[in-house]
Amino acid sequence: MILQTYLPIEISSILKYIGIFLLAFLVYLVHRILIRPYLYLRKYRKYSNVMTMNTFLPLIGDFKNSIDCMNNNKVHYAFRKEKSKEFAKYDIHAALDGPTPCISILSSKAIEEFIQLQKTSNIDRLFINYGITAMIPHSLVGRKSGQKTMQRRKNMTTWLGLNGASSYIPHMIDCCKKILDSMDNEKEVNIMHCMNTLTFDVFIDILFGNDVEKLVSDLHPYINDDGKVEDLSLRDILIRIGKCYIEQYYNITTFIAPFLAENKLVNPYKRNDKNLTVFRESIRKIAKSSKDTTSVGYKFMTNQNCTEEEKLDDLIGIMLAGTETTAHSLVSCLYFLNKYPEALKKLREELKREGFTKTDDFINQCTVEKFQSCTYLNSVVKETLRRDTAVSETFDYVSSSDIKICDVPIKKGTKIRIDAVSSHFDERKWLEPESFIPERFDFDSEFYQKSKKMGKVADIYSRRSFSHGNRNCPGQSFALLEMKLVIAYFVTHIDFNYSKEDLSNENIGFGMGSQFVPNITIRKL
Numbered sequence: 001m002i003l004q005t006y007l008p009i010e011i012s013s014i015l016k017y018i019g020i021f022l023l024a025f026l027v028y029l030v031h032r033i034l035i036r037p038y039l040y041l042r043k044y045r046k047y048s049n050v051m052t053m054n055t056f057l058p059l060i061g062d063f064k065n066s067i068d069c070m071n072n073n074k075v076h077y078a079f080r081k082e083k084s085k086e087f088a089k090y091d092i093h094a095a096l097d098g099p100t101p102c103i104s105i106l107s108s109k110a111i112e113e114f115i116q117l118q119k120t121s122n123i124d125r126l127f128i129n130y131g132i133t134a135m136i137p138h139s140l141v142g143r144k145s146g147q148k149t150m151q152r153r154k155n156m157t158t159w160l161g162l163n164g165a166s167s168y169i170p171h172m173i174d175c176c177k178k179i180l181d182s183m184d185n186e187k188e189v190n191i192m193h194c195m196n197t198l199t200f201d202v203f204i205d206i207l208f209g210n211d212v213e214k215l216v217s218d219l220h221p222y223i224n225d226d227g228k229v230e231d232l233s234l235r236d237i238l239i240r241i242g243k244c245y246i247e248q249y250y251n252i253t254t255f256i257a258p259f260l261a262e263n264k265l266v267n268p269y270k271r272n273d274k275n276l277t278v279f280r281e282s283i284r285k286i287a288k289s290s291k292d293t294t295s296v297g298y299k300f301m302t303n304q305n306c307t308e309e310e311k312l313d314d315l316i317g318i319m320l321a322g323t324e325t326t327a328h329s330l331v332s333c334l335y336f337l338n339k340y341p342e343a344l345k346k347l348r349e350e351l352k353r354e355g356f357t358k359t360d361d362f363i364n365q366c367t368v369e370k371f372q373s374c375t376y377l378n379s380v381v382k383e384t385l386r387r388d389t390a391v392s393e394t395f396d397y398v399s400s401s402d403i404k405i406c407d408v409p410i411k412k413g414t415k416i417r418i419d420a421v422s423s424h425f426d427e428r429k430w431l432e433p434e435s436f437i438p439e440r441f442d443f444d445s446e447f448y449q450k451s452k453k454m455g456k457v458a459d460i461y462s463r464r465s466f467s468h469g470n471r472n473c474p475g476q477s478f479a480l481l482e483m484k485l486v487i488a489y490f491v492t493h494i495d496f497n498y499s500k501e502d503l504s505n506e507n508i509g510f511g512m513g514s515q516f517v518p519n520i521t522i523r524k525l
């Protein structure tokens, strides 16, 4: 009797609360998906120096461009290349990351002002608890540019010797040798996998002592999307979870209900978090097990000024930021050398002239100075990073107050990034930007002189592969040295061929997030 009278009241009041909750959620959704992005676009359409999409596309916003590219067998950032003429007309792109407003910096003038605003702390890093920064929540990457963060950046470059990196040359050569030995002659190999292995091995040995090899090579459980568990190496886990965290950016749940993503309440966030925990704990164990006090990992892990989690995330951050980026750029570089045989021929001639030949003492020829003096090798690497940059946009920044860039008002709390592709194809700055022409970086070449005469000279902010400002890439010297060494080693030790289909695809690209996983056939020389 009591139950009969009590239950209906309970149920109706519960239903009432559910109804109120659903209504509130609906209002929130309409505001987030329709009203806020629409008003944002309407505001910026008034400015002649701001680019906005022609038609408002609720929910997907500017992701449509990337989706269209991928559906048409192009790399996801190909539209920035194809529409570079249009991008060149504007200072700023008022873009929509799905439904989320994001200001993308386009012109060199806008970058100059961006850097000034960084100096006065009016623009700083943005940390969001999904996407790639969520993988390393305590690392310096997602932190504001305070004294402690800048000191952590400095420690990173000092301890890793990133500025010179020459002491790592013998080790890098060993890694090249090991990877070429693992490749079967005249058979297809997955070159992305090979380069990922190579760049991971380079870092593992630098970061950790030589007494933890066994722990490094152990396999660990990884939960796949279908729930099946697979035993994988740490390198493969890093690559897979990196990809998953990048994909979080494009997941619809991330936009509709970010709290589910941020608190890892549902899949894929829940699953990704479990995989990440396995990876983090394994790296922690390796770093703690090494008794090699000379290792870089030891220096990080005994740094008194950071918490345990900060130390660990800075280590993982280096692996994340410094391995796949370089691996993807290496795959691009070999691709262009294969597609443009004249460039490969010229590179091989220069290397031969400089004494880089396939001999057992290749190592004795390698010095930073010698690499610096190889003009064509340097130009090939620079042109690769221009033509197919590994990171199409920087990490996220945020305006810390109401600011103006190129007279365009940007409200406090707005997400900001620098576009790193469109300026690489700006016809006002580059002659024949679609083509791979290393000579454009050689001041003595005919091509450079011709470009100069035509007034096509790129300014410092036209090259954006490593970004600009106080949070640009601290590993660029290391990455450039590693790229030059690996390319010199590969082209003097093997012939290589990408598939005809890949070579004829003008819109292929291998930067981070690319769907292309090329196979190549190699012939050992």
Ligand code: HEM
Residues within 6 Å of the ligand: 140, 141, 142, 153, 162, 317, 318, 321, 322, 323, 325, 326, 329, 389, 390, 391, 393, 394, 395, 396, 464, 465, 466, 467, 468, 470, 471, 472, 473, 474, 475, 476, 478, 479
């Ligand atoms: C070709 C290879 C590489 C490319 C194209 C590249 C590019 C970039 C870009 C575009 C950024 C974002 C900067 C910004 O948000 O404004 C970045 C940040 C970063 N990179 Fe690299 N990078 C490469 C290799 C490396 C290497 C080898 C390391 C080694 C340590 C490294 C460590 C980092 C770190 C720690 C950050 C975050 C910096 C900060 O937040 O202050 N990168 N990189």
